[in-house]
Amino acid sequence: MTTMVLELYDALKAAGAPEEKAQAAAKAMVGHDDRFGRIDAELAEVRSGVAVVKAELAMVKWMVSGIGFGVLLLVLKSFWPV
Incomplete structure (x- = not known):
């Protein structure tokens, strides 16, 4: 028995x-x-x-931000003719 259990036994x-x-x-x-x-x-x-999930979520946030920035650049480019 462990010490705690022996203490319980003695107390009882x-x-x-x-x-x-x-x-x-x-x-x-x-x-x-x-x-x-x-x-x-x-x-x-x-x-x-x-x-681990938190670390992966941080990576996904950066990826989504990059994709969003790329989409924004494409939208802006469509308004300026070359």
Whole structure:
């Protein structure tokens, strides 16, 4: 058991909980620690994916701006005969 789970077990025993119930509660907390660890790992993965999308979005903004500028130049050119 981890330190936190041992502290929970000791606290339950000090509060007067029966031995088997204190052990069961401590074992249940082990599962919650693992669950939160998985959630943290998945959240980190999502955050890294969002960072990639933000970088690609910045590139797309520049591309759209360039295309818009090119279209503007073509429209302006159509009003001035050569």
